[in-house]
Amino acid sequence: MxxxxxxxxxxxxxxxxxxxLVGLTEFSLSMRRGVYSFDAYAAVLADPRxxxxxxxxxxxxxxxxxxxxxxxxxxxxxxxxxxPGLRPYVEFVTLLPLVIPAIVIVFGYIRLYNTSxxxxxxxxxxxTNLLLMFGYATLSLPYMYRAIDTGLRTIxxxxxxxxxxxLGAGWVTILARVILPNVLVAVLSGAFVxxxxxxxxxTLAALLNRxxxxxxxxxxxxxxxxxxxxxxxxxxxxxWACMGxxxxxxxxxxxxxxxx
Amino acid sequence: MAFLDIxxxxxxxxxxxxxxxxxxxxxxxxxVSFLGPSGCGKTTTLRMVAGxxxxxxxxxxxxxxxxxxxxxxxxxxxxxxxxxxxxPNLTVAQNVAFGLKVSGADxxxxxxxxxxxxxxxxxxDLGSRYPFQLSGGQQQRVALARALAVRPQVLLLDEPLSAxxxxxxxxxxxxxxxxxxxxxxxxxxxxxxxxEALSMSDRIVVMHQGIADQVGTPFExxxxxxxRFVANFVGTLTLLEAEVLDAATGRVNIGGTEAVLGRELPxxxxxxxxxxxxxxxxPAPGRETELTGRIVEVDFLGSVVRLRAQIGxxxxxxxxxxxxxxxxxxxxxEVTLSLAASDLLLxxx
Amino acid sequence: MTAPSPAxxxxxxxxxxIGIVPFVVFALLFLILPTMNIVLGAFRNAAGEATFxxxxxxxxxxxxASYWISIKISVASSLLGCAIGFGMAAAVVLGxxxxxxxxxxxxxxxxxxxxxGVPLAFAFMATIGPxxxxxxxxxxxFGINLRVQGFTILSFWGLTITYVFFQIPLMILIxxxxxxxxxxxxxxxxxxxxxxxxxxxxxxxxxxxxxSLLGTFALLFANAFGAVATAFALTGSSLSIVPILLFxxxxxxxxxxxxxxxxxxxxxxxxxxxxxxxxIWLRVRSERWLK
Numbered sequence: 001m002x003x004x005x006x007x008x009x010x011x012x013x014x015x016x017x018x019x020x021l022v023g024l025t026e027f028s029l030s031m032r033r034g035v036y037s038f039d040a041y042a043a044v045l046a047d048p049r050x051x052x053x054x055x056x057x058x059x060x061x062x063x064x065x066x067x068x069x070x071x072x073x074x075x076x077x078x079x080x081x082x083x084p085g086l087r088p089y090v091e092f093v094t095l096l097p098l099v100i101p102a103i104v105i106v107f108g109y110i111r112l113y114n115t116s117x118x119x120x121x122x123x124x125x126x127x128t129n130l131l132l133m134f135g136y137a138t139l140s141l142p143y144m145y146r147a148i149d150t151g152l153r154t155i156x157x158x159x160x161x162x163x164x165x166x167l168g169a170g171w172v173t174i175l176a177r178v179i180l181p182n183v184l185v186a187v188l189s190g191a192f193v194x195x196x197x198x199x200x201x202x203t204l205a206a207l208l209n210r211x212x213x214x215x216x217x218x219x220x221x222x223x224x225x226x227x228x229x230x231x232x233x234x235x236x237x238x239x240w241a242c243m244g245x246x247x248x249x250x251x252x253x254x255x256x257x258x259x260x
Numbered sequence: 261m262a263f264l265d266i267x268x269x270x271x272x273x274x275x276x277x278x279x280x281x282x283x284x285x286x287x288x289x290x291x292v293s294f295l296g297p298s299g300c301g302k303t304t305t306l307r308m309v310a311g312x313x314x315x316x317x318x319x320x321x322x323x324x325x326x327x328x329x330x331x332x333x334x335x336x337x338x339x340x341x342x343x344x345x346x347x348p349n350l351t352v353a354q355n356v357a358f359g360l361k362v363s364g365a366d367x368x369x370x371x372x373x374x375x376x377x378x379x380x381x382x383x384x385d386l387g388s389r390y391p392f393q394l395s396g397g398q399q400q401r402v403a404l405a406r407a408l409a410v411r412p413q414v415l416l417l418d419e420p421l422s423a424x425x426x427x428x429x430x431x432x433x434x435x436x437x438x439x440x441x442x443x444x445x446x447x448x449x450x451x452x453x454x455x456e457a458l459s460m461s462d463r464i465v466v467m468h469q470g471i472a473d474q475v476g477t478p479f480e481x482x483x484x485x486x487x488r489f490v491a492n493f494v495g496t497l498t499l500l501e502a503e504v505l506d507a508a509t510g511r512v513n514i515g516g517t518e519a520v521l522g523r524e525l526p527x528x529x530x531x532x533x534x535x536x537x538x539x540x541x542x543p544a545p546g547r548e549t550e551l552t553g554r555i556v557e558v559d560f561l562g563s564v565v566r567l568r569a570q571i572g573x574x575x576x577x578x579x580x581x582x583x584x585x586x587x588x589x590x591x592x593x594e595v596t597l598s599l600a601a602s603d604l605l606l607x608x609x
Numbered sequence: 610m611t612a613p614s615p616a617x618x619x620x621x622x623x624x625x626x627i628g629i630v631p632f633v634v635f636a637l638l639f640l641i642l643p644t645m646n647i648v649l650g651a652f653r654n655a656a657g658e659a660t661f662x663x664x665x666x667x668x669x670x671x672x673x674a675s676y677w678i679s680i681k682i683s684v685a686s687s688l689l690g691c692a693i694g695f696g697m698a699a700a701v702v703l704g705x706x707x708x709x710x711x712x713x714x715x716x717x718x719x720x721x722x723x724x725x726g727v728p729l730a731f732a733f734m735a736t737i738g739p740x741x742x743x744x745x746x747x748x749x750x751f752g753i754n755l756r757v758q759g760f761t762i763l764s765f766w767g768l769t770i771t772y773v774f775f776q777i778p779l780m781i782l783i784x785x786x787x788x789x790x791x792x793x794x795x796x797x798x799x800x801x802x803x804x805x806x807x808x809x810x811x812x813x814x815x816x817x818x819x820x821s822l823l824g825t826f827a828l829l830f831a832n833a834f835g836a837v838a839t840a841f842a843l844t845g846s847s848l849s850i851v852p853i854l855l856f857x858x859x860x861x862x863x864x865x866x867x868x869x870x871x872x873x874x875x876x877x878x879x880x881x882x883x884x885x886x887x888x889i890w891l892r893v894r895s896e897r898w899l900k
Binding site: 006007010013016020022082083101104107112135193203231239240244 | 625629636638639641642643644650700704705714721723724727730731732743773831834835855856870871878885
Binding site for chain 3: 310345410
C-alpha cells in the first residue's frame with residue numbers, strides 16, 4: 001500500500017472519529033447563547049441527581065469488579081491447573097454474553113427472579129441491586145475472563161503452585177499471595193474495562209429500574225439540550241481515562257517484567 | 261566474467277556498515293556457501309542479490325545483465341526461505357505452480373512441470389495436501405520445488421535447514437546438493453552451520469563483520485585458514501603461542517618444547533594452531549614432536565573421543581577414535597601427546 | 610505430577626470439580642437459566658403447553674419489518690465498518706506509516722469500540738442532528754439543508770452512520786492481528802516467483818485474510834444487531850428495530866403478550882447466535898491454516 005494512500009486513509013478515518021467528538025464538545029460548551037462557556041457542565045455538576053446516579057454507578061462498578069475478580073481468578077486458575085480439558089467449554093460460556101444481547105439477559109432476569117418466582121430478587125431494593133450487579137458481572141465476564149486468562153498464560157501456573165505447596169501454602173494463600181499478584185496487571189486491565197462498561201450501561205439498569213448513570217444520561221437526553229452533551233463528554237473522558245490507564249499499566253509492567 | 265558477478269557490494273543502515281566491499285564471482289552451476297555467525301552480513305548480501313535490499317554501492321550482474329535495475333519479480337531468481345514461506349491457502353501443487361501461474365503459462369504445461377518437480381523432490385503423492393499437513397522437512401522440499409519450477413538462473417537459499425531437527429537436516433542437505441548437481445543450477449547457500457557448508461559446497465565464503473574473510477574450497481578453508489577468525493570459526497582448534505628460534509628452518513619454542521616446522525616463518529612471537537586430528541595420544545609414527553600434559557576433560561562422543569589436556573599454560577584439544585580394546589584416559593591422567601610440527605597452522609591476524 | 614493410583618484418582622476427581630462450582634452456579638443462575646427461560650418461553654403459551662404460536666406470531670408484517678430494518682442497519686454498518694476499518698488497519702500495519710502511529714490508533718480503537726450507547730448517540734446528535742455542528746456548517750457554507758435533502762438522524766442512515774463509529778474500531782482491533790500474521794516472507798516469496806503486488810494480494814493475502822474478514826463481518830453484524838442503548842437514545846422508540854421492540858415489550862408499553870416478547874428475544878438470539886457461530890467457525894478454520 002503506497003504511503004500517500006495510507007496517510008489519506010488514516011486521515012479520513014480519524015476525521016470521521018474526531019468530528020462527532022468535536023461536535024459533542026462544541027455543543028456542550030454552547031449553553032450560553034453566543035459564547036462558549038462551561039454553563040452546561042456547571043448545571044450538570046450542580047444537579048443532585050448527577051451526583052446520586054454517578055456515585056451509584058461507581059459503587060456498583062467497584063462491587064462488580066471485586067465480585068468479578070473473586071469469581072474469575074480462582075476459576076481461570078483452577079481450570080488451567082486441574083481441568084484443562086474443560087477450558088474450551090468454559091471459554092465458550094464466557095463468550096455467551098457477547099452473543100446473547102443484554103436486553104435478552106435482563107428479560108430473562110425479570111422473568112426468572114421476579115416476585116412470584118423461587119428466588120424473588122426483584123422484590124427488594126437490595127435484591128434488585130444484587131441482581132443488577134450479577135448482570136453487570138455477566139456483561140463484563142468475557143473481558144474479565146479473557147484478560148485474566150491471558151495473564152495466567154504468561155506465568156507458569158503449575159510450577160508456581162507446586163513451589164508454593166511444597167513450602168506449605170494452602171489454596172487461599174496460593175491464590176491470594178502467589179497467583180493474584182502475578183496477574184495483577186491483567187486483573188487491572190479487566191477491571192478498567194468493567195468500570196467503563198458499568199458506568200455507561202443502560203439496558204440493564206433501565207429495565208431493572210435502578211438509579212444508575214446510564215438511564216440518567218438517557219433521561220437528560222430526552223429532556224434537555226446542552227446538559228446531556230456535557231454529561232457525554234464527561235462519560236467519554238472517563239472511558240478514555242480507563243483505557244489510557246490500561247495501556248499505561250500494561251506498558252509499565254512490560255518494563256518491570258524480567259526479560260525472558 | 262563469471263556467471264554471477266558481485267562487485268564492491270556495500271550496504272549501510274545509517275552510520276552502520278553491514279556489508280563492506282564484498283566481491284565474488286560465481287561460475288555457472290557452482291554451489292557457493294556464505295558461512296558466518298549471526299550479524300556477519302551473509303543474509304543481507306543474499307537479499308541484495310535477490311533484490312529485497314538495495315545496495316548502498318556496488319554492482320550485481322547475472323550473465324552480464326545488470327540486476328540492480330530490476331525488481332525482485334523481474335530477476336528470475338529462485339529463493340528458499342528459512343521459514344519455508346509456503347502459501348498456507350494453497351495446496352502443495354498450487355504452491356509449486358505459483359510462479360508458473362503468475363507468468364501466465366498454459367495449464368497443461370503447468371501440471372506437467374508440477375508433477376516433474378514433485379517427482380524430483382520425492383513427494384509425488386502429496387500434491388493435494390496443504391502446508392499445515394506436512395512436516396518441516398516436507399515443507400522445505402516443497403519450497404525448493406516451488407523455487408525451481410520456474411527454472412531460475414540462480415538459486416538462493418537462506419538458512420533453509422536451521423528450523424529443522426538435526427537428523428532431517430543431515431538427510432535433507434544431501435538431497436538438496438544432489439538436486440542442485442543434477443539440475444546444474446548456480447546456487448548461493450547461506451548458513452551458520454559449518455558442517456553444512458563444508459559438506460555441500462564447491463566453494464565457501466567465510467564472512468565476518470561484513471567482510472569476506474576468505475573464499476576457497478572446503479579443503480582450503482579448513483586446512484589453510486587465512487585469518488584467525490576463519491581458523492576459529494571452522495572446526496575446532498587450539499591456539500599455541502610460540503617463539504621463533506630460527507626463522508629459516510622454522511624452529512620454534514612452544515612452551516618449553518622445541519619443534520621444527522620445516523618452513524619459513526616470520527620472526528618473533530607467533531601464534532600456531534593445532535587441529536584435534538593432528539594430535540595423537542602417545543607416540544605415533546611421523547609425529548616427532550612430543551608434549552606432556554594432564555587430562556582435564558574427556559568427552560565420549562561415540563566413535564570419537566574428544567580430550568583436552570593441560571600442557572603448560574595451554575589446554576590442547578585433540579581427538580582419538582574409540583577403540584573397543586582401549587579405555588580412554590581419565591581426568592587427571594598424565595599423558596604424552598605427539599604431533600607433526602609441520603602440520604601446525606600459522607595463524608595470521 | 611505423578612499419576613495417582615486408581616483409588617486416589619476416584620477420590621480426587623470430585624474434588625477437582627469443586628473448584629469450578631462457583632463459576633458454574635453463577636453461569637447457570639445469571640446467564641444460562643435466564644436465556645433458557647426465554648428460549649423455552651418462546652415455545653410455550655400462557656397455559657404452559659408447547660406451541661409454535663409465538664414463533665408464528667413473529668411473522669406479522671410489522672415485526673418482520675422490524676427484523677428487516679435491524680438486519681439492514683446491521684449489514685450496512687458492518688459493511689462500512691469492515692471496509693473503512695480494513696483500510697485503516699492496512700494503512701497502519703502495511704502502509705509504511707511511522708512505527709509510533711500504531712499504538713495510539715490501537716488504543717483509540719479500544720476506547721472507541723466501547724463508546725457505544727447513550728453518549729455516542731449524543732455525540733452524533735450534536736454533529737449531524739437538526740442543530741448539529743456539521744448540519745449547521747453545511748447550511749452556512751454550502752447552503753445544503755440536510756433536512757430538505759431527506760436526511761435526519763432518526764433514520765436508517767442516521768443510525769447506520771452512528772453505529773459505524775464503534776464498528777470501525779472493532780474491525781481494526783480484530784483485523785490488525787490478522788494483518789500482523791501476514792508473514793513478510795510470503796510477500797517476498799510471491800515477489801521473487803514473479804508476482805506483482807496486486808497478484809500477491811489477489812492470490813495469497815486476501816484468500817488468507819478472507820476467513821478473518823468474513824468472520825469479523827459476522828461479529829460486527831451481531832454487535833450492531835444487539836445494540837439497544839444507542840438506538841434508544843437516538844430514536845426514542847420511534848424507529849422500530851428489534852431491540853427497541855423488545856425493550857418496549859419488557860417495559861410493558863405496547864403489547865401485553867409476554868410470550869411474544871420471548872419469541873422476539875429468541876429471534877434475536879438466533880440471529881446473533883448464527884452470526885457469532887459463523888465468526889467462530891471461520892476463525893477456527895483460518896487458525897488451522899496458519900498453524
